[in-house]
Amino acid sequence: MKCEEFQSIGLDAGTGRISAADESAAAEHAAACSRCAALAESWEAARAELSLFADATRQAQAPPRVQMRLLQELRSQKRPHQLYRRTGIIAAWGLAAAASVVAVVSWQNWRNHSAHPAIGTSIPAVTNVVPMPSSSDAVLVADEDTGAFTPLPGALPLSSDDGAVYEVRMQRASLGALGLPVNEDGASDWISVDVLVADDGTPQGVRLHEDAALSLPAQ
């Protein structure tokens, strides 16, 4: 071993960091080289003093107050986390409930709509739309008297076979919304009307039940 090698690894003798062969080579070199022997001796003295310093700080650890502060911080971090979580759960349940209500209402509307198709948005104040019964004598079915339907303004000529006939109750004034002339004297009277509705849902003609109109009390 040369002096340079000794200075590099020889000072690690006795630490377990170098091999046994290197340790014996370093010992041989120190025995032969007084300069390196002095260096080794000086380092041993320094190492002994270092161990004093190491011993003085070997058991050192952070004071307990550090752990207390950290746990306090951990708790303060945890609290908002739980609050956000609880709020999130409540919000999620609220949203789910609202969605359920909307779904039920929508379904009911759709169901009512499909059971009673619209006869056009232009007919206001229709309070009682009654689908035509299956019995042939009810509601003066149009096919028995197609000529009695008064075509609405702008409506195409349509036979009752091409559409559906609905009996509705309405105030006479509502006929005005369909484009028909209305006598102001009996505008508030309740009347029964057959409405001829095309396949696309638009009203095409109306037929008044004069007798029904007379018998119905005004509400």
Place this chain on the structure above:
Amino acid sequence: MNVLGERDDVLLRRAAKGDEAAFTDLYRRHQASLYRYALRMTGNPWAAEEIVQDVFMTLIRQPKKYDAEKGEVGAFLFGITRNRVLKHLERSPRELSLDQELESGSARPPVDLLTPAFWAERRERAEHVRDAVLALPLEFREAIVLCELEELSYEEAAKKSGCPVGTIRSRLHRGRALLMARLELLRDVPRRASAGD
């Protein structure tokens, strides 16, 4: 909740969810080594305390900073500690002494029946060594702290310092030389002083 024997990363996950027992166990596993490193590097117990607290605060506030693929929790914590120490030393290169720590119960060697004079001399010598270590340039000081005081292998010290083993060996070699010279000087000062009396 029993956390004994749990891996550090498991404890960290639990601690991130607010598990105090897991956090406490994680803290107790690592605080002493981190504190010792900070103390030996800065020479200031207050700074070491602040650094350790800061490191674990980071763990509480940003647990996702830890990436298990990059290494173990211990290495992650040491890395943060090292950065904090370096920043601290940049701000105040020469710190106060370790007097307080050396006098405190936690850092004192086991008491036996030796004389007060022995303890006084021993403490004085330890203070000399401390001064000599703190007087070393930062990279040499770190090599001395890790390899001589923490007694890590060259490989471990290199890993912690983030440099090759050869660099650690080189730093240690130069650090030892400077330390020996410094200690010689410190040993000679009292001798010269007493010789002059």
